[in-house]
Amino acid sequence: MPLTDPDRLFPTEPRLRDLARALYESVADLPIISPHGHCDPAWFAENDRFPNPAELFVVPDHYVFRMLVSQGVSLPDLGVPRVDGGPVESDPRKIWARFAARYHLFRGTPSAMWLDHSFEHVFGLTEPLSAETAEASYDHIEACLAQEAFRPRALFERFNIEVLATTEGALDDLSHHRAIRESGWHGRVITTYRPDAVVDPEFEGFAANVARLGALTGEDTSTWQGYLAAHRARRAYFRSFGATATDHGHPTARTEDLGDAAAALFAKVLSGDFTPDEADAFRGQMLTEMARMSLEDGMVMQIHAGSRRNHSAGVFAIHGRDKGFDIPGRTDFVGALKPLLDAVGMEPSLTILLFTLDETTYGRELAPLAGAYPALRLGPPWWFFDSYEGIRRFRETTTETCGFYNTAGFNDDTRAFCSIPARHDVARRSDCAYLAQLVGTGRLREPEAFEVAQDLAYRLAKEAYRL
Template sequence: MALLCPDRLFPPDPATRDLARAIYEEVKDLPIVSPHGHTEPRWFAEDDAFPDPARLFVTPDHYVFRMLVSQGVAMADLGVPRIDDGPTETDSRAIWRRFAEHYRLFRGTPSRLWLDHALETVFGIEERLSAETADRLYDRIADCLARPEFRPRALYDRFGVEVIATTDSALDDLRWHATIRESGWHGRVVPTYRPDAVIDPDAPDFAANVARLGEITDCDTGSWEGYLEAHRARRAFFKSFGCTATDHGHPSAATANLSQREAADLFARVLAGPTPAEAEAFRAQMLTEMAKMSLDDGLVMQIHPGARRNHSPEVFGAFGRDKGFDIPTRTDYVAALKPLLDAVGMRAELTVIAFTLDESAYARELAPLAGAYPALRLGPAWWFHDSPEGMRRYREMTTETAGFGNTVGFNDDTRAFLSIPARHDMARRVDAAFLATLVATGRLDADEAPEVARDLAYGLAKAAYRL
């Protein structure tokens, strides 16, 4: 019995389902452009085998372990590394068994589709994971992972990846990207400039990070001008490795456009120890500074706001950041983005891609903004909303105002390498279903739908990210 229904995510009405199936056939085998994600460049540099099924599917994936934790499974029992030196499960088979025993929790979720897609299409498994099948499937996957054709570079080719972007700290030496380039491998893995550690005053060791930025760029980051010059130098360094984009994960979308004297004074206060209001003002100013730098060097700018990070102090204290306890919050884009848009919003040569975790902002704020300002584009449904329903809602709420051309296609935004083809396949199916509905209701001509589908699956992301 196959795990995957061939018509999954298509409309139930037979005539519209046939339309969706035909549109999907036009795009299902297009190359994958993955312009924003969190895979490790080290995987592609060293090309070592993935360790085991549990450390491939469970312990690194907060989508997976947060669901089990929500039902009372201890995070430590799933092998998630601790930062407080407490004990964690080290038996990978035991971790896998716990995962399998609770697999029913994923019924109806996008994670279930991603996991089943990987099990069937990557490992040829056609029986459902459960307590009864756990050991058998573990052995099957472990046997596959020992083979050369399941190493990262081979899977990159098998998945049809054309280019993949990692997300890298401004302080990263990009050694693994250098190793990839020096190896002569044909795969295209490019970095993304993520300067949060040296822009967000609330980041751990912020002042020390700014000092380190000065050391590696030979700039005086104790001064405002030297600090900005250090960013320019690092951006140029990242560009030398193929970087085409920056990424900013701020708590809010607030921007500011202070005079250089006001900004310099704020910078000095921030280095000395800011108030919460000063920290927010500095993050806001730096988004506009980054946009101005993008006018000079051509890097696309991504803003990923609106997550209340590390909501549980208990989990944060024991396990650290990025452990499934980042929660969406409301975001005001109309007022927040206005200073940046006043400064650079009418510059068509600039691309600022805004994401949101606040779906209520799509139709009310983001689509109208992107439908007017040449510099602004809408990122796809993100994080908690990269689900079939979330993707459909995104199209329904943005297309009527922003059209398709003011969006940037799809990106997978994942650490889970094996979920990349599953996520792109999901997006292509959901878009095919949406376009089929437009055709069936007379809002799109049948000959236009495949062209739009190709843009959504491939062309828009490649163009928007200058890849």
């Protein structure tokens, strides 16, 4: 019995299932467009082997370790590093055994589906992971990882990735991207401009970061105009490494368009003497500035709003960022985006992609906005919601108001490289299931469904990101 059901995620009614399968088969082999994610470009620059199964599947994946933590395993016991460099579990077999013994915790989750897909389709495992199969599966994966065929570039090609975008901070020198380009390897790995550290006054070391931005660009970033010029220069540098997009991760979707008052606000936040509201206003002002720059330079703008980062003070103090304790919160878009939209929302040549962790905004706010403003498109379901049910709810609550063509295909948004084919497969199956449902209920004609399936699996992402 295979680890994954060949008909998984399709509707169960036989006629619909047949149609969903036919739709899926028409897109299953399309290349993967991965326009937003967090893979490490060093993998492709250096093409070293992945160290071991635990460091491939457990230690770096907050989807995986947060679930184990929620059931009483400690982060150190899973090998998750401490910021002070203190001791954590260093035996990957022990980490793997802890993971395998608790694999039932993932029942019904997309993590289980992604992992099973990777285990079966990337590594050829045939038995479900459990305490009993822990050792054999570790040995099997380890033996694979030792082979050339499991190095990053080989997997990239095997995964049929047409383009993969990584995400780098504005101060990154993009040396890995340079190395990829100079290596002669033909895989298309591009960067994305992520300026959080130089636009968020509450980011650790903000003023020093802004100074460094000046040093990198030769602009005087102690002035508002010099600071904006430095962004322009840095965006151009990122574009020279293939970037077609910027990315902005803010706690809220607040935007501002303060005109002349912006310079004074910049001086205030740069001085370090500012209120939380001023920090938020400055982040909001910078979204509008970035949108204006996108109108100039053609870069697609992504807004990922609404994550309350580092919710646990204790986990943040000991283990730092991205440790599974980022929790979504209620997010307003209607009021928050108005200043930006009044400035540039009616520009058809601008593309702003909106992502949310608050599903209540899909039908109430995001689809009505994207179904009116030419500059807006909806990014796919994000983070906790890039799953079968998450995709279903996204389609059911947005399509009726903004259709398919104000959405932007799929993002995997992952740092778990081996899960990329699995995630795109889940998205393609989920979308085909939805399309089959539309056809079966007379809401879409069958030939249209085959066209839309191509659009959702491939074309819309490529077009939205200008790839």
